[in-house]
Amino acid sequence: MTWILILGGTGEARALAAALADVPGVEAVSSLAGRVREPRLPVGDVRIGGFGGADGLAEWLRVHPVDAIVDATHPFAAQITRNAADAAHRRGIPLVVLRRPEWSPRPGEHWHGAADLADAAELLPGLGTRIFLTIGRQGVDAFADLHALWFLIRAIDPPDVAMPPHSALLLARGPFAVADETALMREHRIDVLVTKNSGGGQTDAKLDAARALGVPVLMIRRPPLPPATATVDDVAGAIAWIGALTRR
Ligand code: NAP
Numbered sequence: 001m002t003w004i005l006i007l008g009g010t011g012e013a014r015a016l017a018a019a020l021a022d023v024p025g026v027e028a029v030s031s032l033a034g035r036v037r038e039p040r041l042p043v044g045d046v047r048i049g050g051f052g053g054a055d056g057l058a059e060w061l062r063v064h065p066v067d068a069i070v071d072a073t074h075p076f077a078a079q080i081t082r083n084a085a086d087a088a089h090r091r092g093i094p095l096v097v098l099r100r101p102e103w104s105p106r107p108g109e110h111w112h113g114a115a116d117l118a119d120a121a122e123l124l125p126g127l128g129t130r131i132f133l134t135i136g137r138q139g140v141d142a143f144a145d146l147h148a149l150w151f152l153i154r155a156i157d158p159p160d161v162a163m164p165p166h167s168a169l170l171l172a173r174g175p176f177a178v179a180d181e182t183a184l185m186r187e188h189r190i191d192v193l194v195t196k197n198s199g200g201g202q203t204d205a206k207l208d209a210a211r212a213l214g215v216p217v218l219m220i221r222r223p224p225l226p227p228a229t230a231t232v233d234d235v236a237g238a239i240a241w242i243g244a245l246t247r248r
Pocket of ligand 1: 083138
């Protein structure tokens with residue numbers, strides 16, 4: 001039996017858990033941080049909650065039978081990705097990062113790049129005044145001091161950090177349709193869209209809507225992966241990587 005730890009919290013992680021349930025000789029356990037109040041649970045075994053840093057994860061890997069790790073966390077979940085690379089290295093356990101491809105600007109889209117949330121907050125006042133902030137609930141406080149701007153903040157659960165003083169909160173979970181995104185941005189007279197470069201097809205309708213409305217996009221770049229990390233960009237790639245390990 002080959003035991004796989006899937007670090008999850010994404011659609012790809014759930015799809016991988018579902019696919020591995022049908023692979024003979026492979027057992028997977030999915031790990032979730034426990035951030036979302038009502039998470040979409042993967043099929044199969046699931047554990048929820050932090051490990052206690054890289055040391056905690058290394059200890060968890062010592063006492064659990066894990067042959068390989070697939071880090072299928074969100075491209076912006078940089079801490080767990082660093083911890084996983086560190087702990088896997090210490091335990092000599094093979095690890096691959098499953099990262100969906102980034103979005104890149106298409107004709108008709110007007111992108112401005114930001115290195116991180118703080119950089120985005122600095123750039124924003126020069127770009128517009130009515131902002132659609134779609135970065136999730138974490139990190140909203142980076143924009144809390146922008147008193148002159150109005151924000152439509154969309155997240156799955158309410159932020160538990162400081163919010164910009166002039167804002168409305170919209171609780172919603174994707175996928176979203178282009179027509180709805182366009183109507184929403186029109187209704188709120190949005191003149192800048194702020195998003196992380198998450199990639200994938202669940203939340204990219206807002207980019208189509210922004211293009212249709214001529215609204216510029218402030219795109220926050222992904223944090224770098226730890227050096228020398230093996231990567232695959234979809235579930236099929238992760239399954240092939242696991243297959244190659246089990247044939248060794
Ligand atoms: P993060 O900053 O990289 O991680 C912070 C801490 O949360 C980690 O040190 C770890 O705690 C715990 N953690 C994160 N992912 C975990 C997992 N899959 N299993 C167990 N513990 C985990 O992560 P984040 O940005 O807060 O994201 C949390 C989760 O939400 C991730 O699983 C990610 O896939 C998902 N998510 C994130 C975003 C985003 O924009 N950041 C968007 C969609 C989904 P310990 O140090 O105690 O082990």
